[in-house]
Amino acid sequence: MSFFSTRGGACVTASQAILHGLASDGGLYVPAMFPPISRKKLTELAGMDYCQRASTILRTFLEDFSIPEINAAVNSAYAPDKFDDAAIAPLKRLDSGTYVLELFHGPTLAFKDMALQLLPHLTALSARKNGEEREISILVATSGDTGKAALEGFKDVPGTSCTVFYPMDGVSPVQRLQMTTTGGGNTHVIAVKGNFDDAQTGVKRLFASKDFADEMARRGKVLSSANSINFGRLAPQIVYYFSAYADLLRTGHIAVGDEVNFVVPTGNFGNILAGYYARSMGLPIRKLICASNRNNVLTDFFHTGTYSTHRTFFKTASPSMDILVSSNLERLLFEAADRDGELIRVWMNQLRDSGSYSVGEQRMEWLASVFASGFADDMETAREIRARFEQDRYLMDTHTAVASFVLRRYREESGDSTPTVIVSTANPYKFAEDVLAAVAGKDAAAALDAFQCAEKLQELTGVPVPPQVQALRSLPVRHTAQCEKDRMAEAVIGEFDK
Numbered sequence: 001m002s003f004f005s006t007r008g009g010a011c012v013t014a015s016q017a018i019l020h021g022l023a024s025d026g027g028l029y030v031p032a033m034f035p036p037i038s039r040k041k042l043t044e045l046a047g048m049d050y051c052q053r054a055s056t057i058l059r060t061f062l063e064d065f066s067i068p069e070i071n072a073a074v075n076s077a078y079a080p081d082k083f084d085d086a087a088i089a090p091l092k093r094l095d096s097g098t099y100v101l102e103l104f105h106g107p108t109l110a111f112k113d114m115a116l117q118l119l120p121h122l123t124a125l126s127a128r129k130n131g132e133e134r135e136i137s138i139l140v141a142t143s144g145d146t147g148k149a150a151l152e153g154f155k156d157v158p159g160t161s162c163t164v165f166y167p168m169d170g171v172s173p174v175q176r177l178q179m180t181t182t183g184g185g186n187t188h189v190i191a192v193k194g195n196f197d198d199a200q201t202g203v204k205r206l207f208a209s210k211d212f213a214d215e216m217a218r219r220g221k222v223l224s225s226a227n228s229i230n231f232g233r234l235a236p237q238i239v240y241y242f243s244a245y246a247d248l249l250r251t252g253h254i255a256v257g258d259e260v261n262f263v264v265p266t267g268n269f270g271n272i273l274a275g276y277y278a279r280s281m282g283l284p285i286r287k288l289i290c291a292s293n294r295n296n297v298l299t300d301f302f303h304t305g306t307y308s309t310h311r312t313f314f315k316t317a318s319p320s321m322d323i324l325v326s327s328n329l330e331r332l333l334f335e336a337a338d339r340d341g342e343l344i345r346v347w348m349n350q351l352r353d354s355g356s357y358s359v360g361e362q363r364m365e366w367l368a369s370v371f372a373s374g375f376a377d378d379m380e381t382a383r384e385i386r387a388r389f390e391q392d393r394y395l396m397d398t399h400t401a402v403a404s405f406v407l408r409r410y411r412e413e414s415g416d417s418t419p420t421v422i423v424s425t426a427n428p429y430k431f432a433e434d435v436l437a438a439v440a441g442k443d444a445a446a447a448l449d450a451f452q453c454a455e456k457l458q459e460l461t462g463v464p465v466p467p468q469v470q471a472l473r474s475l476p477v478r479h480t481a482q483c484e485k486d487r488m489a490e491a492v493i494g495e496f497d498k
């Protein structure tokens with residue numbers, strides 16, 4: 001399989017796409033085609049474990065990787081000492097026709113582990129295949145969860161380093177501690193004085209800077225990306241859509257060919273885009289429901305066909321979705337534009353120069369045939385956490401609750417009764433303050449720190465505090481660097497010169 005750029009250029013192998021991250025014309029790498037998965041294959045997936053499912057799906061894209069290479073990578077990424085559930089991505093039944101796909105059983109308690117436990121293996125293999133002998137220096141901008149997942153994935157992986165930028169006041173206390181206490185000799189964590197979009201824009205600028213690349217080359221390093229724009233992040237995410245469907249088949253809740261919906265709490269549009277790719281490969285998905293928080297730029301886009309960043313940025317209880325520029329949307333636009341890279345270039349230039357673009361009536365109709373969308377504000381999110389706990393004894397984190405609320409409203413408005421999978425992206429203890437406040441009222445959480453909230457939540461709900469959260473209480477903070485948003489290059493060099 002070769003890979004093209006969404007801006008029209010490039011024709012590279014899978015390993016090159018993974019190694020470069022971003023195409024040289026500024027576009028994102030997309031597969032030349034979507035390899036079809038037959039009904040027969042879907043039925044076979046039902047009898048496989050998660051690693052076998054992952055290998056089956058991944059090999060269709062990673063054509064310059066051997067099957068033994070893929071198997072070895074998958075088996076070490078999804079090993080029992082990394083994930084606390086043997087199913088890796090277990091599917092739980094919530095009520096009749098509603099399921100939860102739990103993607104938070106990895107080391108950092110968020111769905112980012114699903115991709116970032118595998119990416120370092122794919123990156124190391126890709127470097128070898130392309131004769132790259134320099135250190136692969138991963139640069140990441142994080143809205144909270146990617147940073148820790150990347151640090152854990154790349155920690156002490158030979159021939160790599162990992163530098164993470166996070167928005168100084170834009171992450172939860174647990175998220176911050178998870179990052180700043182990371183061990184390993186090749187990890188760096190820097191707080192940016194700005195919001196997530198500032199951090200992401202800054203990282204994109206570093207990737208685009210020839211001067212910065214030269215400076216890194218002088219130090220024997222080459223930049224690579226672990227952000228969700230990297231196809232190596234996207235590919236492992238396609239797997240769990242198939243896995244959820246396979247589990248519904250295995251348990252007899254659906255028959256092969258039956259349609260299901262997925263509702264996905266969305267920020268950078270990476271997770272839900274993987275669902276769209278699965279659908280394009282033949283997975284019977286009726287609707288992909290894009291759930292946003294108060295930063296509802298995507299809801300507006302799906303309703304109006306205009307993407308506009310002229311809006312206020314809100315900090316919400318679901319910080320990993322506090323994003324105004326959803327990078328991966330470009331890959332969906334590429335499909336909406338019938339793979340016309342020139343048109344994507346026009347839209348992206350309009351976005352850069354005037355903060356908005358419009359896709360037009362016809363393309364909007366096509367988008368609406370595949371995607372539904374909606375949003376929940378913090379109050380609705382809290383109400384949803386409480387309602388799900390009271391109705392179903394199921395404790396959700398704030399991001400998952402956004403999706404759950406949007407599903408509720410979607411069903412009311414559309415009457416669509418297709419079985420639906422809520423994609424659950426984080427363990428509730430990552431956001432213990434807000435989850436406790438939702439379950440027990442604001443007063444219950446007032447004046448308590450994150451750990452006290454976690455303990456109280458455990459008492460109230462019986463859901464155990466994960467050991468990774470417990471451990472944060474005693475781990476020393478190792479990373480304290482900060483920088484202005486226009487001084488990120490200097491901050492990276494500063495870390496390397498330490």
Ligand SMILES: *Cc1c(COP(=O)(O)O)cnc(C)c1O
Nearest residue numbers: 145267268269270271320425426
């Ligand atoms: C990253 C993240 C999201 C958003 O996923 P995207 O792929 O950026 O759309 C949602 N929830 C949680 C908990 C996350 O960490």
